[in-house]
Amino acid sequence: MISIITLTLISLAIFILGILVFIxxxxxxxxxxxxxxxxxxISWIIANYLADAPSQVANALFWNRATFAAGCLMGxxxxxxxLVFPKSPKRLLAFWKLAIFIGLVITILTLFTDLIVEKIxxxxxxxxxxxxxxxxxxxxxxxxxxxxxxxxxxWKYKKSQGLEKLQLRYLFLGFFxxxxxxxxxxxxxxxxxxxxxxxxxxxxxxxxxxxxxxxxITRYRLMDIRLIIKRSLVTFLSFIVIVFFVWGIMAVVGSLxxxxxxxxxxxxxxxxxxxxxxxxxxxxxxxxxxxxxYFFTSLYxxxxxxxxxxxxxxxxINLDQIIDSIIESIKDTMRLDRAxxxxxxxxxxxxxxxxxxxxxxxxGISLVRNNFLTNHLLKTRQPVIFQELESWPENSDxxxxxxxxxxxxxxxxxxxxxxxxxxxxKLIGIIVLGxxxxxxxxxxxxxxxxxxxxxxxxxxxxxARLYNNMEEIVDSxxxxxxxxxxxxxxxLKMRSxxxxxxxxxxxxxxxxxxxxxxxxxxxxxxxxxxxxxxxxLEGAYLKAKKLEQIVSDLLRxxxxxxxxxxxxxxxxxxxxxxEFLNRIITFKALEAEKQGVEVxxxxxxxxxxxxxxxxxxxxxxxxxxxxxxxxxPSKNKKTDTKGKIIISCAKDDKNIHIKIQDNGxxxxxxxxxxxxxxxxxxxxxxxxxxDGTGLGLFIVKKIIEGHGxxxxxxxxxxxxxxxxxxxxxxPSLKNI
Amino acid sequence: xxxxxxxxxEDDPDQILMYQNKFELVGFDFIAxxxxxxxxxxxxxxxxxxxxxxxxxxxxxxxxxxxxxxKLKEDYETKNIPIIVLTNFDTRQAEEESIKLGADxxxxxxxxxxxxxxxxxxxxxxx
Numbered sequence: 001m002i003s004i005i006t007l008t009l010i011s012l013a014i015f016i017l018g019i020l021v022f023i024x025x026x027x028x029x030x031x032x033x034x035x036x037x038x039x040x041x042i043s044w045i046i047a048n049y050l051a052d053a054p055s056q057v058a059n060a061l062f063w064n065r066a067t068f069a070a071g072c073l074m075g076x077x078x079x080x081x082x083l084v085f086p087k088s089p090k091r092l093l094a095f096w097k098l099a100i101f102i103g104l105v106i107t108i109l110t111l112f113t114d115l116i117v118e119k120i121x122x123x124x125x126x127x128x129x130x131x132x133x134x135x136x137x138x139x140x141x142x143x144x145x146x147x148x149x150x151x152x153x154x155w156k157y158k159k160s161q162g163l164e165k166l167q168l169r170y171l172f173l174g175f176f177x178x179x180x181x182x183x184x185x186x187x188x189x190x191x192x193x194x195x196x197x198x199x200x201x202x203x204x205x206x207x208x209x210x211x212x213x214x215x216x217i218t219r220y221r222l223m224d225i226r227l228i229i230k231r232s233l234v235t236f237l238s239f240i241v242i243v244f245f246v247w248g249i250m251a252v253v254g255s256l257x258x259x260x261x262x263x264x265x266x267x268x269x270x271x272x273x274x275x276x277x278x279x280x281x282x283x284x285x286x287x288x289x290x291x292x293x294y295f296f297t298s299l300y301x302x303x304x305x306x307x308x309x310x311x312x313x314x315x316x317i318n319l320d321q322i323i324d325s326i327i328e329s330i331k332d333t334m335r336l337d338r339a340x341x342x343x344x345x346x347x348x349x350x351x352x353x354x355x356x357x358x359x360x361x362x363x364g365i366s367l368v369r370n371n372f373l374t375n376h377l378l379k380t381r382q383p384v385i386f387q388e389l390e391s392w393p394e395n396s397d398x399x400x401x402x403x404x405x406x407x408x409x410x411x412x413x414x415x416x417x418x419x420x421x422x423x424x425x426k427l428i429g430i431i432v433l434g435x436x437x438x439x440x441x442x443x444x445x446x447x448x449x450x451x452x453x454x455x456x457x458x459x460x461x462x463x464a465r466l467y468n469n470m471e472e473i474v475d476s477x478x479x480x481x482x483x484x485x486x487x488x489x490x491x492l493k494m495r496s497x498x499x500x501x502x503x504x505x506x507x508x509x510x511x512x513x514x515x516x517x518x519x520x521x522x523x524x525x526x527x528x529x530x531x532x533x534x535x536x537l538e539g540a541y542l543k544a545k546k547l548e549q550i551v552s553d554l555l556r557x558x559x560x561x562x563x564x565x566x567x568x569x570x571x572x573x574x575x576x577x578x579e580f581l582n583r584i585i586t587f588k589a590l591e592a593e594k595q596g597v598e599v600x601x602x603x604x605x606x607x608x609x610x611x612x613x614x615x616x617x618x619x620x621x622x623x624x625x626x627x628x629x630x631x632x633p634s635k636n637k638k639t640d641t642k643g644k645i646i647i648s649c650a651k652d653d654k655n656i657h658i659k660i661q662d663n664g665x666x667x668x669x670x671x672x673x674x675x676x677x678x679x680x681x682x683x684x685x686x687x688x689x690x691d692g693t694g695l696g697l698f699i700v701k702k703i704i705e706g707h708g709x710x711x712x713x714x715x716x717x718x719x720x721x722x723x724x725x726x727x728x729x730x731p732s733l734k735n736i
Numbered sequence: 737x738x739x740x741x742x743x744x745x746e747d748d749p750d751q752i753l754m755y756q757n758k759f760e761l762v763g764f765d766f767i768a769x770x771x772x773x774x775x776x777x778x779x780x781x782x783x784x785x786x787x788x789x790x791x792x793x794x795x796x797x798x799x800x801x802x803x804x805x806x807k808l809k810e811d812y813e814t815k816n817i818p819i820i821v822l823t824n825f826d827t828r829q830a831e832e833e834s835i836k837l838g839a840d841x842x843x844x845x846x847x848x849x850x851x852x853x854x855x856x857x858x859x860x861x862x863x
Contacts, residue, residue: 500826500827504825506846507845508751508845508846511824511845511846512754515754515755515849518850519754519758522851524758536753536754539750543750
């Protein structure tokens, strides 16, 4: 009965595995070969069973022949499978046909003639075959096929790598287990039990071969085979040793009480032992679980608690979560009434409460750095335990009082233990724990766990803090980068505004010159009355001058802006201050008159001469006076005063200050800082004068600074402007 | 024959003078405005046949050239007067805006002589 069930189960299992492999790759030749192999195995197992079955005595010859034929075919299919596993080479079809043909011939000859299996002989344990005239050649052929198969597999194994190698290892493992079990059942068990009764079950172990091969074919990621071998071997050997041991005891006891060993009883005993081994660990962990639940006061799983915490700590970088995990894990594992964490605040140098559970809220525990407790924790790197404070050595009065204070404090907040969190010789925090709910003392085991936890916790806390710091840095850098990007954007906008303005400025005088010259060429100018003609020509002249002004501004600005630009001391000359200023005022008189503003020089001057490069100073002062004229209306509507520009000078020990003061439209206060930047024009500048390049004051600043001086401005919207150019009285190499 | 009347809105007196000389020589009535306010009122009261409009006026705080254009085109009294934008402000944006707001032509002053400008004006007037 058991035999039939085993037979059915094993055959069914092999069949299902075959189907499974087939479904995974219906067109894959490897999978198809495997299906053939497994079907062949099933027929072999069935034939092998029936050959020795008492009910089939009449057909015993046929079933023995079938067994033999299936065995031969198995060789063929194994060879074919070895050729295509794990990957199939091309052009195998002819070989396939030949191999199957030979297999079929041998099968037919075996089944229906007596050339190979002539007859069978009956023994008390079963049947055996007697070979015919072709028996020996067929056996040789079969052996040759098996050797070829093994050779192919070994050769493939050597050549293969990665997944293929692993797949082949699985195949080998299947073979190995198949052989191991066959040999156990055919050799070892007969020796032990003295009968050959179980030999017929040997064939069932092909399930190992089929099972492992199925796994190798169907799974993409395979488990490391060495692990499986190791585990199987360890388990198997343990079984064997225990089974032998038990069997030995049974045999000894049996002989002592004078009873003959009953094989069935022996088997039942051994199976019970194996079962006992199998369920032992399950039962043990179940009771351990129960015990932990009801005897928590003294029992907890040190390793599990620690692993769980370590896992949680690696899962987060959030400081609050880390602290939560630490507190909850310690409190729950050890069943404590309270727990809390103090962390060092770098700014205040205090250890402040990060989180507490169970402590009275109004205790407000907080510690300063470098106090007795923290120093002790850092020095010993060991937890401070309240109950052990009694036995601390008191080397001096101050120590005695410190220990006393500590005792009082710990008692006050009902803390039983302080655990240091130390990273690189720095106490970054303290874990403060209360008493166990059971009122038991902290055991050695507890302290070992706490020690491990404190290492883990220190690292996790430090990482989280570093991460937070880094985030802050990244944040501030991001802000920085954004500000820079905005600045660049502004520069680009200024540049494009500059290009638009400049092209407009260059075109305006050009268009007038072209227009008037065109009229002249066509003789149209001569058709105008003399007065109009004269005015027109004057206009053209002014526009030409204006054009020259813009071009030289642009050229000058780019010259001054180049990195290599420097004024040279040897080019500096003595300049008569009064002449210098008067000349510029005269030069600008026409424009001032046109604008309707008055320009005057305040006297007396504090000195008669200055030093510098005259062309540049001319230009700088010219620009300043030009600006004053342009941005001063003939009448200031607010104050109802006439437009006026006053140039005055003052002197101190080292510098002369030339002041150009107007009562014009002024400059908005918030824009004064940017006034001397290239291409920058005050927002209200366009009201008075459209054509500015935004270069004039840039040029002024460069020139004045090139002389070792500085330029300042006082102004406000509608309040007029005062520009003060300060130049050193004695320019030297040092200050230019 | 009644002379056709041109209104130039332009802030630079030198240029006004030049355009006035040229257009009067070729037989137009010519009036000019130096700011937005007088430009708008002249357009209403004088009923010019065409307006030449500079985009960059000094008094940017009161109205840019484009705003003048918009106002002229919005006012039922002036909206049928053809307008040529005449400027040295050479950006595609300015041109697109001008055409969108209803200008009949967009001319860069420095790229065109006075006689070709007269031709362009006549062309717009003939439409």
